[in-house]
Amino acid sequence: MLIRFLGAAGEVTGSNYLLESENSRYLIDCGIFQGENEEKNEAPFDFSPSSIKAVILTHSHLDHSGRIPKLVKEGFKGKIFATLPTIELCEILWFDTVKLMREEVERINRKNQRAGRPPVKALYDEEDVEATLKLFEPVPYDEVVSLEDIKFRLRDSSHILGSASVEVWNKDTKVVFSGDIGQWEGVMEGTPATIEQADYVVIESTYGDRVHKTLEQTREEFTRIIQSAISENGKVLIPSFVVDRAQRIIYEIRLLEERHILSNRIPVYFDSPMGKKVTEVYRKYNNLLSSELQRYYLNSRDPFDIENLKYLSSVEESKRINDIDTGIIIAGSGMCTGGRILHHIKHSIWKENTHIIFVGYQAQGTLGRRIVDGARNINVMGEEIAVRAKIHTINGFSSHADQKDLLKWAEGFQSNPVFIITHGEMTSSQALSQLFRIKGYQTLIPTRGQSIDLLKKEISEVKPVPSIDWNSLLSELEAQISSIKERVTGSSDLEKFSLLKAVSIILREINEK
Numbered sequence: 313m314l315i316r317f318l319g320a321a322g323e324v325t326g327s328n329y330l331l332e333s334e335n336s337r338y339l340i341d342c343g344i345f346q347g348e349n350e351e352k353n354e355a356p357f358d359f360s361p362s363s364i365k366a367v368i369l370t371h372s373h374l375d376h377s378g379r380i381p382k383l384v385k386e387g388f389k390g391k392i393f394a395t396l397p398t399i400e401l402c403e404i405l406w407f408d409t410v411k412l413m414r415e416e417v418e419r420i421n422r423k424n425q426r427a428g429r430p431p432v433k434a435l436y437d438e439e440d441v442e443a444t445l446k447l448f449e450p451v452p453y454d455e456v457v458s459l460e461d462i463k464f465r466l467r468d469s470s471h472i473l474g475s476a477s478v479e480v481w482n483k484d485t486k487v488v489f490s491g492d493i494g495q496w497e498g499v500m501e502g503t504p505a506t507i508e509q510a511d512y513v514v515i516e517s518t519y520g521d522r523v524h525k526t527l528e529q530t531r532e533e534f535t536r537i538i539q540s541a542i543s544e545n546g547k548v549l550i551p552s553f554v555v556d557r558a559q560r561i562i563y564e565i566r567l568l569e570e571r572h573i574l575s576n577r578i579p580v581y582f583d584s585p586m587g588k589k590v591t592e593v594y595r596k597y598n599n600l601l602s603s604e605l606q607r608y609y610l611n612s613r614d615p616f617d618i619e620n621l622k623y624l625s626s627v628e629e630s631k632r633i634n635d636i637d638t639g640i641i642i643a644g645s646g647m648c649t650g651g652r653i654l655h656h657i658k659h660s661i662w663k664e665n666t667h668i669i670f671v672g673y674q675a676q677g678t679l680g681r682r683i684v685d686g687a688r689n690i691n692v693m694g695e696e697i698a699v700r701a702k703i704h705t706i707n708g709f710s711s712h713a714d715q716k717d718l719l720k721w722a723e724g725f726q727s728n729p730v731f732i733i734t735h736g737e738m739t740s741s742q743a744l745s746q747l748f749r750i751k752g753y754q755t756l757i758p759t760r761g762q763s764i765d766l767l768k769k770e771i772s773e774v775k776p777v778p779s780i781d782w783n784s785l786l787s788e789l790e791a792q793i794s795s796i797k798e799r800v801t802g803s804s805d806l807e808k809f810s811l812l813k814a815v816s817i818i819l820r821e822i823n824e825k
C-alpha cells in the first residue's frame with residue numbers, strides 16, 4: 313500500500329491523501345487550501361478523478377472536504393463515506409461556499425470585463441454540489457466497512473460533530489489517519505477514541521508546538537476581555553468557524569450568564585447565513601456531544617440557546633448592527649478570509665474600544681494572521697484601515713488537541729507504529745516530531761507530493777533503550793540549563809525553543825508520576 317501526500321503536508325490546509333493498494337485507489341479527504349496556497353485549488357488534481365474508487369472523509373471542515381465537488385465535477389463517480397453529521401454539515405458548508413465563490417467570481421469578472429480580460433469560472437456550482445451529495449454513503453462510528461481490497465473503520469476523533477479518525481487495513485498492514493483530533497477532555501465532543509494498533513499513523517500537528525491554557529485560565533481570560541469591552545461600551549468581534557467554534561462560544565457566553573457574570577441584556581449576534589442550520593445539526597445529533605452538554609438536553613434545556621442571542625441570516629439584518637455601540641458579534645470566516653466578519657472589522661477595528669478575540673487557528677497569508685501578528689494597518693475590501701482595536705488570541709477554545717493531547721492520543725498505540733506527521737506548519741510538525749523521538753517513537757514529516765510505501769518498512773527500527781544512569785544524566789542537564797540561563801538567549805536559539813519546551817513537558821510528566 314502506498315500513500316501519496318497531496319495536501320496538508322508541511323502545511324495545515326488542503327488535506328488530501330491518496331491511498332494506493334495493488335488494484336485500487338482511494339482518497340482520504342479532499343480539502344481546499346486556505347491562505348498562502350489558495351491558487352492550488354484551481355490546479356488540476358495530481359491524479360485522474362475517475363480513477364479513484366472511493367473517498368473516505370474525516371470531517372466536514374472545508375480544508376478536508378472543500379474540493380470534493382470539484383472532484384465530482386471532474387469525473388469522480390465512486391462513493392463518499394462519512395458519518396451522518398459530516399454529510400449534513402457538508403451540505404450546508406458547500407452550498408454556502410458556492411454562494412461565496414459566485415460573488416467573488418462576479419466581482420473579478422466585472423474587473424476583467426473592464427480590462428478586456430477573459431472571464432474566470434468558479435471552482436464548482438450548485439449542480440456539482442447536488443451531484444456530490446448523491447454519492448454520500450453514511451457510515452456509523454466503530455463499524456468495519458469492507459471495500460474491494462481494503463477495510464476501514466471510523467472512530468470518533470472529538471474534533472467537531474461527526475469528526476473521525478480512520479483505521480485502514482490492507483493485507484497485513486494497518487494505517488490510521490488521525491483526521492483532526494480534539495482536545496482530550498473537550499467541552500463539546502468529549503475525549504477522542506483511543507486506537508491501540510497500527511503499523512503507521514498519519515497524525516495532524518496543528519498545535520504540535522503549543523500547549524493550550526487550562527480550561528479555567530481560558531474561561532477567566534474570556535471573561536476578563538468581555539467585561540472590559542462592556543465597561544468600555546465597545547463591541548466584541550469574534551471571527552469564528554461557523555461549525556463547532558461558534559456553538560462553543562455561545563455555550564461559554566451561556567455559562568457566563570448562568571453565573572451572573574454577564575448580563576443577559578448584552579446582545580449577542582451570530583451573524584451567519586449558515587449559523588442557524590449548523591446549530592440545528594448539533595441539536596439533532598446531541599447524543600454525540602460531551603456528557604456535559606448532553607445533561608442540558610436531558611433536562612430539556614438547550615446549551616446553544618440564550619435569551620439575548622439573535623441569529624442574523626440576511627445581509628440587511630447584518631448591516632443593521634453596524635451602528636450598535638456594544639454587543640458580542642460572532643461571524644465567519646474564522647480566518648477573516650471572507651464572509652460577514654470583514655464588514656464588522658471594517659466598521660470597528662479602527663475604534664479603540666473594540667475588542668477582537670481570535671479563537672481559532674490563523675493560517676499564514678490570511679487577514680486574521682496579519683491582525684494577530686500585529687499589523688498596524690490592514691486592507692479590508694479595498695480600503696486601508698488602521699488597527700486600533702485590542703486584539704486577543706484565545707487558543708483554549710480550540711477544537712484541536714495541543715501538543716500534550718496529541719502525545720496522549722499517540723501514547724494510546726501499543727504497537728510502536730511509525731508516526732507520519734502532517735497538517736501543521738513546519739515548526740509545529742518538527743516540534744511534535746522531536747517530542748515523539750524523545751519518547752522513542754519513529755517519525756517522518758512528508759513533503760507535498762511525497763509517496764511512502766507502507767508495505768516495506770523502510771525506516772530502521774528504533775534501537776532498544778540502554779540502561780540509564782539517571783544521576784549523571786540529570787546533573788548534565790542541570791549544568792546545561794544553568795549555562796543557558798547565564799546568557800541572554802538570542803534569536804539563533806529560537807529553533808531550539810520548541811525542543812526545550814518538549815523536554816520541560818516530559819520532565820513535568822515524570823515529576824507528576
Ligand SMILES: [Zn+2]
Nearest residue numbers: 371373471492
Ligand atoms: Zn478540522
Ligand SMILES: [Zn+2]
Nearest residue numbers: 373375376492
Ligand atoms: Zn483540519
